[in-house]
Ligand SMILES: Cc1cc2nc3c(=O)[nH]c(=O)nc-3n(C[C@H](O)[C@H](O)[C@H](O)COP(=O)(O)OP(=O)(O)OC[C@H]3O[C@@H](n4cnc5c(N)ncnc54)[C@H](O)[C@@H]3O)c2cc1C
């Protein structure tokens with residue numbers, strides 16, 4: 095049986111909001127069809143054509159949130175280079191082409207009653223849809239968001255709709271001063287940890303999860319080209335050998351990883 099349900103289609107930008115310096119939140123609706131028909135799961139991603147041929151290859155972006163009532167998909171984008179900058183610069187009403195929804199997504203059946211969702215920087219993106227879905231299943235998650243400073247804390251008000259929000263900033267201008275790995279909320283007990291962010295952060299969280307014997311999943315952001323398992327450029331070494339993060343991930347239980 096097909097593990098996931100891939101489609102290609104044009105999406106129209108209904109709103110492009112610059113929510114922080116170098117970050118845009120794009121709200122998009124499919125030109126044709128209903129997102130609810132696509133069985134999109136938290137943790138999956140899209141491959142986006144960058145406007146005006148800014149880049150030769152599509153760019154992978156996490157699905158931040160799905161609003162089925164509005165038939166709307168949200169993408170949270172950090173300006174990293176030419177492709178993401180071109181996406182952030184698109185006006186309302188512009189159309190972009192996407193392949194969706196790719197990858198495996200988070201395992202919600204493992205959440206338990208009190209999961210902790212940890213995001214660093216733009217890595218918070220897939221955790222909004224995850225938090226919303228957990229909430230729909232009657233689970234109130236705890237969020238831990240990491241950023242450089244207060245102005246870079248992303249979507250905190252949106253996260254607060256679904257659970258308690260804790261923040262770490264490197265300069266101490268919001269929440270606790272320091273990295274997410276030193277936030278005191280980590281002294282509490284959680285049934286499961288879901289994490290997405292820079293690789294050193296995820297490795298440090300994986301170490302803490304192992305020490306506390308808390309099951310943990312991480313969403314990897316290896317550089318990708320095709321996004322569908324054909325080019326092998328996103329390979330990660332796992333306990334099952336080399337696997338394509340785009341197809342077998344991007345979410346892995348840390349027990350699968352050789353970290
Ligand atoms: C599964 C997945 C989900 C992602 N979700 C998001 C998201 O929700 N929002 C978002 O803004 N970005 C996300 N990214 C990262 C995003 O794909 C890259 O920032 C983007 O491809 C860079 O393209 P560019 O043309 O703007 O920059 P480029 O000119 O291609 O690169 C600019 C800089 O970014 C670095 N870079 C390129 N790809 C990555 C990557 N995968 N991870 C980290 N650094 C990279 C390059 O090494 C270079 O230093 C995701 C990546 C993956 C694999």
Ligand code: FES
Pocket residue numbers: 317318319320321322323324325326327328329338339340341
């Ligand atoms: S990006 Fe081509 S195989 Fe993963």
